[in-house]
Amino acid sequence: MQQCAPLPLPLPRPPLYRIISSDSLWRCDVQRCALGCPRPVPDRRLARFAIQLPFSGAAGAAGTDPPKGNFSKFLEPVWRFLRPHTIRGTALGSLALVSRALIENKDLINWWLVFKAFYGLIALICGNGYIVGINQIYDIGIDKVNKPYLPIAAGDLSVDSAWLLVLSFAAAGLLIVVLNFGPFISSLYCLGLFLGTIYSVPPFRLKKYPVAAFLIIATVRGFLLNFGVYYATRAALGLTFEWSSPVAFITAFVTVFALVIAITKDLPDVEGDRKFQISTLATKLGVRNIAILGSGLLLANYLGAILAAVYMPQAFRRNLMVPVHAALALALIFQGWILEKANYSKEAISDFYRFIWNLFYTEYIIFPFI
Incomplete structure (x- = not known):
């Protein structure tokens, strides 16, 4: 095949590649050559590189401004x-x-x-x-x-x-x-x-x-x-500083809750933890056992909140504390049942972990009113 003649400059370039000079972005593709004249096509490897460097100093050298969407990206x-x-x-x-x-x-x-x-x-x-x-x-x-x-x-x-x-x-x-x-x-x-x-x-x-x-x-x-x-x-x-009963309650409650989050956060990560030899309770005891353990600790937390409202009516609003925490406990039991029915699939485990975080948010939302 006849050798490709050099292409005249400047070459037309699409706006996507303006920050790269024409001689580094374009190449001859001999397989596309017809009658010995190549059709210039973008070098996709270089194009990917251009996209990954949206703040490249080449933009200033070329006299063009970086795209407006780069900062949001x-x-x-x-x-x-x-x-x-x-x-x-x-x-x-x-x-x-x-x-x-x-x-x-x-x-x-x-x-x-x-x-x-x-x-x-x-x-x-x-x-x-x-x-x-x-x-x-x-x-x-x-x-x-x-x-x-x-x-x-x-x-x-x-x-x-x-x-x-x-x-x-x-x-x-x-x-x-x-x-x-x-x-x-x-x-x-x-x-x-x-x-x-x-x-x-x-x-x-x-x-x-x-x-x-x-x-x-x-x-x-x-x-x-x-x-x-x-x-x-x-x-x-x-x-x-002086402890109030509600603040002492939320500090103890959330500390136990954070412990549950620490335990259950490893549930979706068992595969990677085993591969990199990270020892967690989930890798040692199994996903199902840790999910049950975390649920049990949270249920004990909710039971403690209900008992605090019952035995300390002067410190807590019983008509709010009791029904809300009972409802959250029932929702946790239901979510655990869903996890069991899903046979502890990775997707179900991730949903269960997200649900625990939603319970965490809920406790802080109701706290000022208890």
Whole structure:
């Protein structure tokens, strides 16, 4: 076949590939050649590379602006990186505790507290982002099996970008807390960051040890969040710390609930955990046994809430506490029955785990009114 003649420049280029020069994007496809003249076609490998680098400096060199949608495309994997279901739990918990403290001290409310509560919420979300983010950085191989939709495992977010995000979250959250909430809350915040770090980062990587992992999650999401937010809110009101019966109840209730979340979060991940030799109760005792154990602990939690309302009517609204927690317990039993009927398929296990998080959100939603 006659050798292809060089193509004249400039070549027409589709808008999708403007950030790549014509000689690097186009190639001759000899198999498409007719009468010795090749038809230029895009090099798809280079095209994929162009798409993956939407903020390439080549755009400026070429004198063209990056597409307007690039920033929104960047935000989507960042949002997934933050694990939205954990943010909802953190936000609902902090709002519920602040609301309860204000309900107990209505005469001390002022609008300045709204801004301070907002700063506190941002700090908590930053801390949450650091903890879940650093876990993803050190779990890439496991996530490619268990959670391939997460942005680093899916290739939608680079490890360098993830490190930049988690360090920014930690620095921003700590700065907010130090400037607004004093040394004691700052020390609690640092403790939460430290526990989140040793949970995921070698050589500690305490997530490999079931008991240590459960205790860390229960401490951070249960005790530290509830105690810290309530303490900070009372301090902002000019009050010394003092437990109230509802706050003591929600702290104990959510600590047990966080323990259940720590146990059941491994249910959908058994395949990857076994492959990477991560020891969890689910890999040791089996999915069915752990699902039953988690359900049993939650049912005990709901029974405790009902008994607290019955025996402490002066502290709780019995007409709300009893029927709502009874209904949630029945819903949990029904969801467990669905899981059993589905023979503990991966999809059913994921649905069961999501349902447990929905129960967690519900408890915080009703808490200010109990």
